[in-house]
Amino acid sequence: MAVKALQEGYHGEFKDSAEKFGGAIVVYIGWDKHLWFCSPKAFPLDPNMPFGAVVENVLPAGFGAHPQFAEIDWDKVEWSLNQQPFTPDMEKSLAEQGFDHKCLLRMKTPGLDGLHGASI
Amino acid sequence: MEAKKLNVKEKYRLLTRDLDWEFSYEDRKEAFPYEEFEGIKITDWSKWEDPFRLTMDAYWKYQAEKEKKLYAIYDAFAQNNGHLNVSDARYVNALKIFLTAISPAEYAAHNGFAFTGRQLGGIGARIAAQMQSIDELRHIQTQIHAMSHYNKHFEGFDEFSHMHDRVWYLSVPKSFFDDARSSGPFEYIVAISFAFEYVLTNLLFVPFMSGAAYNGDMATVTFGFSAQSDEARHMTLGLEIIKFLLEQHEDNVPIVQKWIDKWLWRGYRLLSVVAMMMDYMLPQKFMSWKEAWELYFEDAGGALFRDLERYGIKMPACAELIAKEKDHLSHQTWWTFYTFGHAAAFHTWTPSAEEMDWLSEKYPDSFDKWYRPRFEMAAELAEKGERFYSEGLPQLCQTCQIPMFYTECGDDRPDDTCYRSTHYQGERFHFCSDHCKDIFEDEPEKYVHAWLPVHQIFQGNCGGADLADVMKYYKLNDGAVNADYMGSSDEQRWKALKGIA
Numbered sequence: 001m002a003v004k005a006l007q008e009g010y011h012g013e014f015k016d017s018a019e020k021f022g023g024a025i026v027v028y029i030g031w032d033k034h035l036w037f038c039s040p041k042a043f044p045l046d047p048n049m050p051f052g053a054v055v056e057n058v059l060p061a062g063f064g065a066h067p068q069f070a071e072i073d074w075d076k077v078e079w080s081l082n083q084q085p086f087t088p089d090m091e092k093s094l095a096e097q098g099f100d101h102k103c104l105l106r107m108k109t110p111g112l113d114g115l116h117g118a119s120i
Numbered sequence: 121m122e123a124k125k126l127n128v129k130e131k132y133r134l135l136t137r138d139l140d141w142e143f144s145y146e147d148r149k150e151a152f153p154y155e156e157f158e159g160i161k162i163t164d165w166s167k168w169e170d171p172f173r174l175t176m177d178a179y180w181k182y183q184a185e186k187e188k189k190l191y192a193i194y195d196a197f198a199q200n201n202g203h204l205n206v207s208d209a210r211y212v213n214a215l216k217i218f219l220t221a222i223s224p225a226e227y228a229a230h231n232g233f234a235f236t237g238r239q240l241g242g243i244g245a246r247i248a249a250q251m252q253s254i255d256e257l258r259h260i261q262t263q264i265h266a267m268s269h270y271n272k273h274f275e276g277f278d279e280f281s282h283m284h285d286r287v288w289y290l291s292v293p294k295s296f297f298d299d300a301r302s303s304g305p306f307e308y309i310v311a312i313s314f315a316f317e318y319v320l321t322n323l324l325f326v327p328f329m330s331g332a333a334y335n336g337d338m339a340t341v342t343f344g345f346s347a348q349s350d351e352a353r354h355m356t357l358g359l360e361i362i363k364f365l366l367e368q369h370e371d372n373v374p375i376v377q378k379w380i381d382k383w384l385w386r387g388y389r390l391l392s393v394v395a396m397m398m399d400y401m402l403p404q405k406f407m408s409w410k411e412a413w414e415l416y417f418e419d420a421g422g423a424l425f426r427d428l429e430r431y432g433i434k435m436p437a438c439a440e441l442i443a444k445e446k447d448h449l450s451h452q453t454w455w456t457f458y459t460f461g462h463a464a465a466f467h468t469w470t471p472s473a474e475e476m477d478w479l480s481e482k483y484p485d486s487f488d489k490w491y492r493p494r495f496e497m498a499a500e501l502a503e504k505g506e507r508f509y510s511e512g513l514p515q516l517c518q519t520c521q522i523p524m525f526y527t528e529c530g531d532d533r534p535d536d537t538c539y540r541s542t543h544y545q546g547e548r549f550h551f552c553s554d555h556c557k558d559i560f561e562d563e564p565e566k567y568v569h570a571w572l573p574v575h576q577i578f579q580g581n582c583g584g585a586d587l588a589d590v591m592k593y594y595k596l597n598d599g600a601v602n603a604d605y606m607g608s609s610d611e612q613r614w615k616a617l618k619g620i621a
Contacts, residue, residue, distance in 0.1 A: 004157055018547075040514070042514065
């Protein structure tokens with residue numbers, strides 16, 4: 001369907017198109033079964049940064065407050081990118097591995113399923 | 121010959137219907153340019169039944185008397201330091217939400233009804249919309265006056281208008297009314313008069329006013345009583361517009377159904393904040409969100425939609441999901457504000473042991489299993505001086521603009537975040553639910569334009585990249601209006617006022 005408007009061809013401005021973020025892409029990151037963080041978080045990231053830098057800098061800033069964060073075995077994390085299974089290369093850049101503007105990265109940490117049987 | 125005195129019926133006709141005129145030399149379509157583009161077909165405006173049965177002169181007289189009494193009570197409230205009679209200063213935070221989120225929405229409603237009061241082609245509908253427009257303007261004014269006394273004693277009230285246009289969570293009510301006001305006049309009046317004022321008002325108005333009554337807030341209670349007769353008129357208008365549109369033409373039925381589906385969902389999402397207010401913010405609680413939803417929507421709304429079936433209108437599909445979310449909504453919303461409480465213009469806290477027991481009793485299927493452990497963990501950390509605040513910024517839904525905290529309740533997986541997305545013209549858009557996604561996909565041209573606060577911060581449009589810069593841009597006085605109630609200046613002032621050590 002399309003909007004019904006007074007004039008033919010009405011279209012609102014794309015408020016969040018990629019060029020508005022000064023070279024960054026917005027990446028959403030969620031950690032399954034860890035609702036201590038109420039929702040996934042949004043990060044403006046340089047698409048040329050290696051994935052390893054996300055693990056080293058971005059994730060600790062966003063999710064490091066959780067007691068299970070320090071226990072994560074990064075070799076066992078199950079990742080998905082835009083809801084497709086994804087095996088990251090720590091050395092390669094985000095752009096090289098298919099990260100685009102407003103993409104969704106989810107991580108599952110088998111064995112670390114939140115606290116108190118309540119997915120906290 | 122002696123002038124004949126008009127009887128009431130004649131006077132009413134002359135002062136309402138007779139205010140209209142025939143367009144003898146101008147094109148009627150040019151006078152009402154917004155009347156057709158939405159696809160609504162009106163065959164006979166004279167079939168409109170005036171829901172208010174009120175003439176303008178009577179309206180002014182009646183409202184002026186009401187207002188005079190209201191302001192006399194406000195004066196007495198201020199002179200007697202009425203704020204000292206509230207149950208606890210935590211209660212005042214519910215008022216801060218009301219003033220920053222709801223009162224500016226009254227102003228937006230005033231604006232929207234002024235528009236419909238000009239653009240609808242029928243004189244009866246125009247006068248009804250005009251009166252409601254004036255009601256909404258009176259409501260924001262009287263609300264500001266009701267709360268001005270609290271502004272003298274508590275933080276977080278003074279910049280409500282500035283905040284409404286900027287603060288991250290206030291984009292939710294703001295965008296709700298922007299969406300309605302940028303629609304045509306018929307969608308606007310279905311959205312606000314029917315879906316919001318008729319179907320959902322008991323879940324907005326009653327919780328705040330009963331909350332005020334239970335918590336000793338006479339100023340707000342008095343406002344509530346004063347506005348009650350207005351609200352009753354607004355509800356009548358909502359029902360009349362629906363019946364009128366459905367009776368005018370069968371082609372209107374699918375359009376009206378689409379608007380009801382959309383606006384019941386949009387209104388419900390907006391009420392998340394009311395759910396949390398009822399269950400977590402009122403020191404004296406009167407009813408749980410779940411009970412209110414069952415009483416006011418499932419029972420009363422169920423009867424309404426059965427009544428509308430003869431027109432071909434069905435209960436909106438979203439009602440099923442809402443019924444499943446009712447065990448989770450308030451807990452998830454409060455948790456979001458609790459963890460982002462460093463960036464909110466009101467205080468947050470963990471529920472006391474007694475309050476947690478109340479929540480267990482009201483939510484036997486969800487609270488102890490999913491939410492009690494979370495709040496107990498938070499309370500323990502706070503006790504140790506390590507009050508938890510979530511770093512960074514949340515992902516938002518493109519349609520309702522709420523952080524993506526809703527979970528897969530529809531699928532009985534309340535511990536899995538609900539992720540939905542779609543592509544439109546090469547860009548990806550994310551949603552909290554199927555219903556918000558459907559609304560976007562129906563009118564993507566409109567929702568790509570959403571001013572999402574998190575993205576605006578990233579684009580550098582909110583004062584800077586640091587939280588401190590953004591707080592300044594919001595005029596949110598860091599260290600005074602935000603963070604935990606425990607240790608806040610509100611708490612200290614309250615204790616001093618009440619002589620509590």
